[in-house]
Amino acid sequence: MKEPAILAEALTKDFGPIHALSGIDLRLEKGEFLTILGPNGAGKTTLIKILATLMRPTSGLVRVAGYDLAEAGEALRRRIGVISHQTYLYENLTAYENLRFYGRMYGVQDLEDHIRGVLEEVGLKGRRDHLVRTYSRGMQQRLSIARALIHDPSVLLLDEPYTGLDQHATRMLTGLLARLRDGERTVILTTHQLSQGLELSDFVAILVRGRIVYQEKVAGLSLADLEDAYFQHVGQEYRWDTQ
């Protein structure tokens, strides 16, 4: 049987008496794109942090890119790229210096070619020698994508990457993420913006209070259907949150 790109079984995470995640089951094959929707505090970031080895689960099985999270965290990290609302970029270094730093940390061969390639991909080639602190929020987020792609990961985890972006930057980021759907990379995106989830992904899931309460293929699913399902599970009081 083929090894799934991301597999989580009965995954739980507790912070003292608080159950952040309760019995999460996920299965994604290579090349698939899943968007996890949910309001603030639903457990989206906790789930991404566990999949990215930044946090240990309380219980359950997690396998990413064929590696068990508990046994092969180091090897697994080589195959994961993470894009968050925080950029993980050093503001007093240039874009080039940031990418060279992360490239060296990942042991990337032919690093100069890779840096050139990813900067071209995110449209920042002309600004490579500018300090990151001089970049706009949108440019920083594009550079953050370049950082996450520098080691050519097979799994991409995107945690609320649209936070703080204006409409233009949001459109650019959506275009970039759409280009990442090359059939080779498996992607999980978390957001509370339903239209973005629908636009980019193969599957959508809704996470509420640490539980996946809804999972559906995007093909044939309209935004109205998704909204109905979302507010039915999340609660009507959240309707303003997605506007």
Added chain:
Amino acid sequence: MGYTVRLWAIIYKDLVSEFRTKELFSSMFVFALLVLIIFNFAFSPGTRELQLVTAPGILWVAFTFAGALGLGRSFALEREKDCIHGLMLCPGDRGIIFLAKFLGNLLFMGAVEVITLPLFAIFFNVRILPILPSLTLILFLSTIGFASVGTLFAAMAAATKTREVLLPILLFPVAVPVIIAAVKSTGRVLEGRPLSEIAPWLNMLLSFDVIFLVICYITFEYVVEE
């Protein structure tokens, strides 16, 4: 090979960043200088004996408090934009982050000490050239101990909102053996006593360094993990 490249990449990144901002070094140096100036005025009319009694303590107040300033800043930089997560996502042993940060802190503290020491000699009328090898050994061993514990606690404190307050509260009680050994051995050396007389203090410093470097390296991953 890969380990050394990653280790150097982190240190180099911190050096370039510091070279551009000069935040860390300048604040540490100015603080150390101010301590020396204030205490020099406070004790200047004193006798030679009084100076020999107080000078080692003053020197180590300057070094350790300036060091604590620098240690706090070193991890605060990693918490901006959540860069610590970027580092933790990189493959390989996470202890390398501790080691690189420790070496960086050692370098910055060492640089402040090298510049502050001649000023200390001038302010307190102490001839340091004849005792320079012994003094260098004491400085080296003490700074390793202080920086190793300090790097771990700085990582811990950086994750909290009260990091500026928390770091000294955590660090100084644990670093007390290093500070006492450093002050006592510096005092003996300034009095012109032979190195053999301070051997027990040096052994204590060496033991502290080895034990805490190993403990901090191993526990670092658990400290930074959420």
